[in-house]
Amino acid sequence: MVGVTFFGNFDLASLSIWLFWGFFALLIYYLQTENMREGYPLETEDGDIAPNQGPFPVPSPKTISLPHGQGKVVVPSAENEMQHRRENLAMARTAVGEGFPHKPTGDPMLDGVGPASWVPRRDHPELNGAGRPKIQPMSLHEGFFVSAGRDPRGLPVVCKDDKVVGTVTEIWIDEVEHMIRYLEFELEPEYGGGTKLMPIFLVKVKPRWVDIKTLNSNRMAQIPDIRTPGQISCLEEEKIMTFFGGGTLYE
Template sequence: MVGVNFFGNFDLASLAIWGFWLFFAYLIYYLQTENMREGYPLEDEDGEIAPNQGPFPVPEPKTFKLRDGRGEVTVPSPENEEAHRRQNLALERTATANGFPLAPTGNPLADGVGPASWAPRRDEPELDGHGHPKISPMAGHADFFVSAGRDPRGLPVLSRDDQVVGHIKEMWVDAAEQMVRYLEYDLEPEWGEGSRLVPITLTRIKDRWVMVKTLKAADFNGVPKIAGTDQITKLEEDKVSAYYAGGPLFS
C-alpha cells in the first residue's frame, strides 16, 4: 500500500545527513564570498592584480544604505576601493618577490607606514544609537564621573625617556560604552605646542604621573592634531592611534 511502503526502501537518515553537509558547504561558500566585499580582488605590492585570487569568486556588488542620512556605499566596487586607498606611500621593496617586508624611506611615524599605518576612513565622527557623536570630552557629560581608580586630570605626562612632555587636562569618554577612550594633554613649550589626545589603553596611570611608553619626548609634537574641540572623527582616531602604536618600533 502507498501509505505503508512508500518509504520502505528510502533512507531518511542518509537524506538528512547529506542535506546537512550540502547546506554546510553552501554556508561556507556564502560566508567566504561575503567576506570578500572589501579588499578584493587581491593586489601585489605594486598595486597590480595578484595572479593568485583564491578559489572563491568576488561577489556581485551590493549597495548598503548608511544610517543617519550618510548616503550609500557599494561593495565591492573599484570606485570604493580607490577612495579608500592611500597612494605614494614612503616604502620600498626589500626583495623582488612578493610577501617580503617593505622598508620605510622617510619618517615612518609621520608617513603612517608599518605599525604606524592608518586607513583613510570617513572624516566624520562615529555616532551612537541616537545619532550623536560617541566620543567627546567628559566635561560635556554632567552625569559622568570617575567612579574608581586615580583621576588622571592634572597629572604630568612622562615619555619613554622619562621627560615631562605635558599635563593631562581632560578625559574623552565613549558615552555609549560608558568608558574613557582618550586622555587629552597640553604639551610643554619645550616639546611642542597645543593639545593632543592619547588612547588610554596606551598609557599607564600612576599616583604621580601618566606614562606613555610608546614615544620619546621629541616625537610628541608630531602626534596628529584633531580639528574639533568636542568630537573626533574616525579618520582622526585612526591617525592618532597609529602614531602611538608605531612608537615601539620607530620612536
C-alpha cells in the first residue's frame, strides 16, 4: 500500500497542518503588504519619511490604470503621497515627541485643520460604472422620488443658533447606492445668498424645518461652493463634509 511502503512512519497529519499554517502565514503577509499601497511610506507629523515603517516591508510600486480614461497611478510612491499633502498648515506642535496632536493657530474651520481637516482628493466627480457622475440632483432622474418620510424640499433651514438661514430647494442623490447624499438650499441674502449644499448625515429633517446641527448662522457664507452646477467633485465633497463635521467641535 502507498501509505505504508512509500511514507513509512511519516506523519501525514502533521505535514498537512504545517502546510496549512505556512500557507496562512504567507496569505497574511501578502494581504498586509497589499494593504500598504495607500498611505505609505509612513510620515512623521511634520511630513518627513518616518524611520519606522512597521513590521512589514513597504511593497514594490505597482501601476494601476484607472477606469474611464482617468489616467494611471503608481502605488505606493512618495510622489503619489505628495499629491495628497497640504503644505504650510496653520498648526503648531504641542509636544516635542511624535504622536501628539497639533493645535490650530488660526481659524480651524477656514484653514481646514484638526476635525475640520480635508485631503486634496481628485477635483473630478466620482463616477459610476458607466462613467457618469454618481451624485446628482434628484430632479435629473425621473425614476427617483421620496417614497417615505418628509420631503424636505420647501422647508426652512435652521442653524445651531436657531436662526432661519434659507430654504431647501433640491435633493442630491447617489444613484448607485440609491440614497440621499446632500440637500441643496438657497441662502437668505443677509447670510450671503447663493446656493449651498449640506450633507444629509449632519442635518436632521424635522416635520417643519431642516436642522443644521453643527454650524451657526455666521458660518453659512463660508460653506465651500461647487464649481459646476449639478455636479460635485471628490475634492468639493471633502471640503463640504469636513466643514460641517468640524463644526461639531469648533462651533
